[in-house]
């Protein structure tokens with residue numbers, strides 16, 4: 001037996017070192033933060049700081065910590081990062097705390113990574129799994145997606161205070177559900193045939209996560225703060241993070257996030273949340289499989305998603321994203337960016353041209369054209385993930 005390929009692989013970044021969950025947790029976390037450092041740099045959005053600084057300041061003071069509070073506005077951009085790294089140095093910060101939505105947390109994680117400091121994440125909504133993952137997205141000053149950075153570890157401490165999350169607009173949880181179900185539609189395409197244990201586990205968990213949200217999302221949204229709501233928050237903030245952690249860099253996003261990334265270059269898209277654009281992007285991805293491959297199961301999956309989206313209020317079309325009046329030129333720009341050489345859209349098992357993508361983007365709500373109408377035969381069916389199929393183990397050949 002030879003071990004000819006002994007080489008370092010990228011570090012596994014599966015989970016935060018510690019995850020604390022509860023109601024009214026923010027007032028009790030001083031000790032846990034004090035174990036990581038004495039001089040926190042607290043990074044949040046301007047509004048989050050106004051609301052939460054009065055709550056967290058006395059908690060930190062009780063532990064004799066000396067925080068400095070800074071805003072990440074206007075975005076998690078290279079300029080903001082440079083300013084905040086400088087702020088960390090001036091303050092002699094020995095721990096970074098990120099408080100807010102995905103962008104605030106991404107900024108805090110990157111500043112901590114660049115300064116080699118421990119980081120605490122305190123999500124104020126369930127809109128993304130950014131509190132969990134070892135990944136940060138970097139945007140331009142204008143909010144256009146630039147690139148992501150793989151970090152060497154997950155946060156040192158994640159504080160999930162359900163009271164904070166409950167004060168966030170309903171729409172943030174809906175967006176979190178959209179971002180979470182995308183894991184299945186993307187991971188099953190990019191990594192569905194992997195032989196690697198951790199990646200097989202990640203893809204299967206993505207299916208479990210999707211099914212769980214199909215079952216519980218509508219109930220959760222009816223009863224914020226209830227037991228089902230709490231389970232759905234755990235699913236979008238924690239379980240979605242577990243999948244990103246297990247799957248790592250190889251369990252990549254595909255067209256849904258590529259479409260999101262393209263859309264962020266349109267100013268008019270900035271009024272919608274990450275997960276809303278991603279949810280729309282799933283429909284575009286399925287539509288591409290229909291248009292380019294003639295994949296009928298993708299068409300069925302899209303119809304089922306449209307029904308789910310209408311139940312919980314996820315956007316189904318450019319119109320729903322507030323882009324009804326988008327010009328052809330703008331749409332072309334977004335499509336061209338989404339189809340750039342390095343884009344994850346090329347993880348689809350066929351090539352995609354901007355013109356095909358544009359066609360998919362404007363037809364996400366198209367009626368399903370039945371195979372018989374097109375004169376197709378059922379033998380032409382290709383395997384495709386179908387929502388609400390009973391859970392079955394990953395195919396194993398013995």
Ligand SMILES: [Zn+2]
Nearest residue numbers: 179257274278
């Ligand atoms: Zn996402």
